[in-house]
């Protein structure tokens with residue numbers, strides 16, 4: 001069945017570059033795009049009117065934790081000062097191995113559903129949403145989204161001692177055991193959900209994995225032909241710890257273990273040698289990243305919350321790094337992340353000429369697809385997958401639109417997304433996800449948030465109750481029922 005989406009602006013792709021077609025047409029058949037152009041003459045079963053709309057390739061988030069992540073909301077700026085107030089180290093509250101005791105399918109859907117609402121059709125998800133692989137694969141199937149995922153593994157679990165100090169519980173065998181589970185996941189589930197679920201190896205971080213586990217990860221990835229993602233240089237603590245342990249920066253460690261290359265997605269990779277927050281500028285990290293064509297997943301919002309920037313998107317790109325965009329944790333809005341990536345680069349370089357809408361739109365589309373080895377994603381051209389986002393730019397927040405990509409990056413958000421297709425199927429229309437009950441996911445997330453608030457350990461705030469201790473913008477009166 002052939003369907004034509006009649007634009008509007010259509011973001012086509014040819015000769016390695018996006019271009020914009022005004023009053024363009026995008027014709028799909030099955031899960032593929034068969035035509036981008038004007039005045040299509042072939043037979044059609046259906047025409048979708050998308051006049052005044054922007055039709056883009058489905059966006060790709062290269063770093064997402066799909067679970068509820070309510071802890072992040074709660075800790076906000078009140079976390080450990082030594083972990084920058086809201087870094088992930090804040091919620092490593094207790095020893096924990098494996099998946100949650102009470103896996104909840106709806107909770108695992110929250111992050112995925114949220115980033116789909118901003119135009120994401122493909123997400124690289126780390127850790128199967130904190131639920132069992134079977135449940136997560138079922139959830140992906142149900143949502144209709146495209147996901148690269150796998151269980152995360154590491155040697156060290158970081159947890160809080162009774163006095164609140166962070167401790168590393170290092171187990172020499174844990175990383176290898178986790179890797180075996182991850183390899184089994186590849187064998188069991190790669191290609192599930194009609195091919196929309198693909199496996200990726202997810203070693204935890206450069207400071208939580210034994211170098212031998214990293215080497216084995218690279219070997220398995222080559223054998224199984226799957227990509228890798230690893231958190232790298234995500235906070236000064238990690239970078240300094242790796243320097244202390246190995247006398248190498250995280251980037252140098254990864255290079256030494258064979259884990260720098262286009263198909264290894266480095267989560268964050270902010271605190272590299274020479275970063276203004278680090279007392280260390282002695283290694284050639286940026287050059288190494290560039291020489292190896294390494295891929296970085298940049299999720300700027302989380303860093304800006306902490307007062308930090310990647311320094312800078314423009315300099316990473318000019319060094320040869322394949323910069324992509326991640327949506328990390330809630331609020332997961334890739335359009336806003338694109339804007340912040342561009343603006344963060346300008347602030348970091350103190351120049352309005354640093355980074356452009358084109359840089360960050362490429363990052364969220366073709367660059368990400370290249371990192372996954374997918375020439376059929378992140379672009380609209382004949383033969384590519386019919387993964388498509390339709391944004392409504394005919395709204396007051398945009399005003400007059402001359403350049404639709406600039407308008408989206410400068411003034412847009414996920415709230416402007418109107419429809420989403422994955423594999424040629426509408427998974428969202430009229431601003432609502434079609435294949436799951438959004439209200440049910442929301443109710444579940446809200447209930448889990450309340451129970452997490454009540455369960456926050458009191459080491460962080462002394463003996464005060466969580467309600468007293470979590471910072472509020474203003475006093476809230478009433479009992480909340």
Ligand SMILES: [Zn+2]
Nearest residue numbers: 065126231267
């Ligand atoms: Zn992460």
